[in-house]
Amino acid sequence: MASIxxxxxxxxKEKKYDRQLRLWGANGQNRLEAAHIALVGATSTGCxxxxxxxxxxVGEFTIIDDKTVEESxxxxxxxxxxxxxxxxxxxxxxxxxxxxxxxxxxxxxxxxLHELLETQPELFxxxxxxxxxxxxxxxxxxxxxxxxxxxxxxxLVYSVGxxxxxxxxxxxxCIVETHPDSLVDLRLLSPWPELLEYATxxxxxxxxPESEGGMSDHQxxxxxxxxxxxxxxxxWKQTHNGSHPISYKEKNEFKAFIQSHMRTNxxxxxxxxxxEAVAAVLKHIREPELSSATKAIFADARxxxxxxxxxxxxxxxxxVSQFYSSxxxxxxxxxxxxxxxxxxxxxxxxxxxxxxxxxxxxxxASLVFANVQATLDRLSLPTDSITLDDVTNFCKHAxxxxxxxxxxxxxxxxxxxxxxxxxxVKAAWENWDAEDGLVYxxxxxxxxxxxxxxHGKPPGVEDDSVENDRDEVSxxxxxxxxxxxxxxxxxxxxxxxxxxxxxxAGGGELHVIAALVGGIAAQELVKIITKQYIxxxxxxxxxxxxxxxxxFQF
Amino acid sequence: MAAVEAPDYAxxxxxxxxxxxxxxxxxxxxxxxxxxxxxAQREFIKNKGKILVIGAGGLGCxxxxxxxxxxFTxxxxxxxxxxxxxxxxxxxLFRASDVGKPKASVAASFIMSRVPGVxxxxxxxxxxxxxxxxxxxxxxxxxxxxxVEARRWINATLFSMSDPNEPDTFVPLxxxxxxxxxxxxxxxxxxxxxxYECSLDMLTPQTAVPICTLASIPRQPAHCIEWxxxxxxxxxxxxxxxxxxxxxxxxxxxxxALQRAREFNITGVTYQxxxxxxxxxxPAIASTNAIxxxxxxxxxxxxxxxxxxxxxxxxxxxxxxxxxxxxFQHEKKEGCPVCGEKKTTMMEVEAEWTLQELxxxxxxxxxxxxxxxxxxxxxxxxxxxxxxxxxxxxxxxxEKKVNELMQSGDVIDVTDPGLPFxxxxxxxxx
Ligand SMILES: [Zn+2]
Numbered sequence: 001m002a003s004i005x006x007x008x009x010x011x012x013k014e015k016k017y018d019r020q021l022r023l024w025g026a027n028g029q030n031r032l033e034a035a036h037i038a039l040v041g042a043t044s045t046g047c048x049x050x051x052x053x054x055x056x057x058v059g060e061f062t063i064i065d066d067k068t069v070e071e072s073x074x075x076x077x078x079x080x081x082x083x084x085x086x087x088x089x090x091x092x093x094x095x096x097x098x099x100x101x102x103x104x105x106x107x108x109x110x111x112x113l114h115e116l117l118e119t120q121p122e123l124f125x126x127x128x129x130x131x132x133x134x135x136x137x138x139x140x141x142x143x144x145x146x147x148x149x150x151x152x153x154x155x156l157v158y159s160v161g162x163x164x165x166x167x168x169x170x171x172x173x174c175i176v177e178t179h180p181d182s183l184v185d186l187r188l189l190s191p192w193p194e195l196l197e198y199a200t201x202x203x204x205x206x207x208x209p210e211s212e213g214g215m216s217d218h219q220x221x222x223x224x225x226x227x228x229x230x231x232x233x234x235x236w237k238q239t240h241n242g243s244h245p246i247s248y249k250e251k252n253e254f255k256a257f258i259q260s261h262m263r264t265n266x267x268x269x270x271x272x273x274x275x276e277a278v279a280a281v282l283k284h285i286r287e288p289e290l291s292s293a294t295k296a297i298f299a300d301a302r303x304x305x306x307x308x309x310x311x312x313x314x315x316x317x318x319x320v321s322q323f324y325s326s327x328x329x330x331x332x333x334x335x336x337x338x339x340x341x342x343x344x345x346x347x348x349x350x351x352x353x354x355x356x357x358x359x360x361x362x363x364x365a366s367l368v369f370a371n372v373q374a375t376l377d378r379l380s381l382p383t384d385s386i387t388l389d390d391v392t393n394f395c396k397h398a399x400x401x402x403x404x405x406x407x408x409x410x411x412x413x414x415x416x417x418x419x420x421x422x423x424x425v426k427a428a429w430e431n432w433d434a435e436d437g438l439v440y441x442x443x444x445x446x447x448x449x450x451x452x453x454x455h456g457k458p459p460g461v462e463d464d465s466v467e468n469d470r471d472e473v474s475x476x477x478x479x480x481x482x483x484x485x486x487x488x489x490x491x492x493x494x495x496x497x498x499x500x501x502x503x504x505a506g507g508g509e510l511h512v513i514a515a516l517v518g519g520i521a522a523q524e525l526v527k528i529i530t531k532q533y534i535x536x537x538x539x540x541x542x543x544x545x546x547x548x549x550x551x552f553q554f
Numbered sequence: 555m556a557a558v559e560a561p562d563y564a565x566x567x568x569x570x571x572x573x574x575x576x577x578x579x580x581x582x583x584x585x586x587x588x589x590x591x592x593x594a595q596r597e598f599i600k601n602k603g604k605i606l607v608i609g610a611g612g613l614g615c616x617x618x619x620x621x622x623x624x625x626f627t628x629x630x631x632x633x634x635x636x637x638x639x640x641x642x643x644x645x646x647l648f649r650a651s652d653v654g655k656p657k658a659s660v661a662a663s664f665i666m667s668r669v670p671g672v673x674x675x676x677x678x679x680x681x682x683x684x685x686x687x688x689x690x691x692x693x694x695x696x697x698x699x700x701x702v703e704a705r706r707w708i709n710a711t712l713f714s715m716s717d718p719n720e721p722d723t724f725v726p727l728x729x730x731x732x733x734x735x736x737x738x739x740x741x742x743x744x745x746x747x748x749x750y751e752c753s754l755d756m757l758t759p760q761t762a763v764p765i766c767t768l769a770s771i772p773r774q775p776a777h778c779i780e781w782x783x784x785x786x787x788x789x790x791x792x793x794x795x796x797x798x799x800x801x802x803x804x805x806x807x808x809x810x811a812l813q814r815a816r817e818f819n820i821t822g823v824t825y826q827x828x829x830x831x832x833x834x835x836x837p838a839i840a841s842t843n844a845i846x847x848x849x850x851x852x853x854x855x856x857x858x859x860x861x862x863x864x865x866x867x868x869x870x871x872x873x874x875x876x877x878x879x880x881x882f883q884h885e886k887k888e889g890c891p892v893c894g895e896k897k898t899t900m901m902e903v904e905a906e907w908t909l910q911e912l913x914x915x916x917x918x919x920x921x922x923x924x925x926x927x928x929x930x931x932x933x934x935x936x937x938x939x940x941x942x943x944x945x946x947x948x949x950x951x952x953e954k955k956v957n958e959l960m961q962s963g964d965v966i967d968v969t970d971p972g973l974p975f976x977x978x979x980x981x982x983x984x
Pocket of ligand 1: 748749750751752753886887890891892893894
């Protein structure tokens, strides 16, 4: 991204993307612009997904499709026009999608996935491919799917009438910028010496009346609540054998203790800073504790011994974990985030206090940075491959990190499904309140896919085969259920109804549903590409009839 | 009704996929319902469905496309905005060369050129400029707005049109809204479901930063920006109104705020933040708009036909952490000033407050949130925002104490020049 000119006025690019930069910043935008999406299947659903990626400026896309545009395509796909009839569907959808954003490069390949895997395997070979992410939309053959490399993030999408689903399969996904509601950590129970010293200085004369040399009402009403809490915590410890208010009951007593020091003979009858202090007790007085996600990262073998490929996430995680456990560094606490909330205070005092938190965060980050450098050196990697800015950002989010290990597609789609997959389907199926559960839709959809794999076309295409096709899809769904070790019958269950819905569509898309799943899948892809926010793990079912969704880890 | 030949569902190859779903009974068709009748549905969509889309922005562009590809042929769209460069990251019917043109007409022509047989009638103007005779011509209204005020207005207007003895006067409203990775869609059927006003307290009211913080103890970059726009601008440019769409005005605010921030050693004032604070910008992306607009149109399609069941009555979508939806029945609020039976809400006040303080609290009260409240009691005005004569004659009351003007248990009526209804508030002294 272009840097901001001296006047501060944003560039035209920053203006155009302003509403999304507020969500993922220049960092996320750069990643988006470096991505190259391959779309296999120029259906309405596929084009809707691409539309939502072309608009925010994904770098490049390639549409793979071997169909010729028919008039029936125009009834569901907005990215085809009258002039497209009879021409390559890949070429025409590419042209009408690329037209949405001149900053994006579009390509097309007038061929199908099956042929390409045979004749041009280098297209999808991880060592030669240009694609950073692959999107495959139905209809596709399971056997082709299983030939795609596991190292390229893949999004698999179904949109059949009112029934939709998508599945993500990608290598371990590590996220630093998860965008939690707040990054604030005030360290009230383990203040560092400079902070405590400052609080002591700022609270001198706090409890004495002004006539006895104490603070004036104005001063008293402007002592920031962090100072109040630190001061009253010290007082509390004196009368509680040196321990902090930890239990809910103790915290309520502590609140009352603070309240008892508030001056009430002031205009309005109360002091805002004291009220802020009382309100902050439950939220901010807590022992520094590792989140379960960060704990899981510290426990991962890749954190203990970062992979030699120089993955910055694991090297930095390793450095933070060293910081956490080293007595001379964090000594059992994470690097400080440095984020500081607003509070009633004089401007100068507020800024001083904020700077104390920022300086501490900088000090922590530089210690972590030194750990990173040592590891890079040990792994014979260039020491400038991870910058201080990267480390500072990582430290800021240290307690909000997230990593997701996705199950490979073959677990669910190979002829012999993995035990973990079977257990997951069984658990969802047997969930006692799942009578209406969308696992029934999943089972029906698997029956639908088996029909497609057998016949090379979806069920319900011909009016006179609807009944027969329905029976076949139902018995497929039953067979799928058996293959994961479930002996129940689908007869009379929701699965039977969903099969009827699936065959009703005859493999066709309903535009509103294509647009809907196109939005959801694109949103997940944006999260994956920008490495910000938390993508779903790993299967989403959405029923357009009841407008409900469910997530399964299949 | 549209003059152009509507798509032929019976045999047109273009509509093959939609037609198939229309023609075949679905898996969730209840046996005790009437037998599935495809003919009646095709007929309805083709000849009777006349839809108004309010807003041709991020949601509106998507809604128009979705309706055109769902077989609706007579669509109207109303929007008062022109196209801005910052719309192009999601409003896919607009190009850089369209900047400055009215959204409604550019969107309408684009859709009509892409989907033959559909007629879209654009209106470039405010919804408040149209009256009930205009709104009553539609079978359904879909709203894709980012303004709470405009939604409250159309909701109240549609309820005021509804006559229980005349079923045709009930026009259902489908409303969509987004913010970042989140959004919601809902169906509002006058008389049956809850209304927009019922759910007002689901929005967080904006709490204003106290003026004394802005004036004397700023701590945040936003405090410096608000100081520049609320206090410095009117002081320096006495008679010139601040135009937040004018880049020169924003630049002045940015530089003024930056200067103030430097004086107080506050960091973080940027042009982007300045714009965000003064224009109250809500982040918006293509994918979320796509999800919510599609959900609105999916419900429209199901509501207008019996091809599948429509929701009763609300769906929330949250995408920043995984994929989460919550579909539920939002309930009518008893004291709702638009659809409620007992149209009074309650408020506890200090008898010592001035009327001005009471008004400030009213603005923030979650189920009131009026921007410019006018207060009357038993038809007698306590304070008027406008016209200027009434404002002048009542403004002295602002300094009076509440207990000089009313007693505990009194009911005051609160109105806002922007909204076609009044909120009755029972005042209880603490
Ligand atoms: Zn209501």
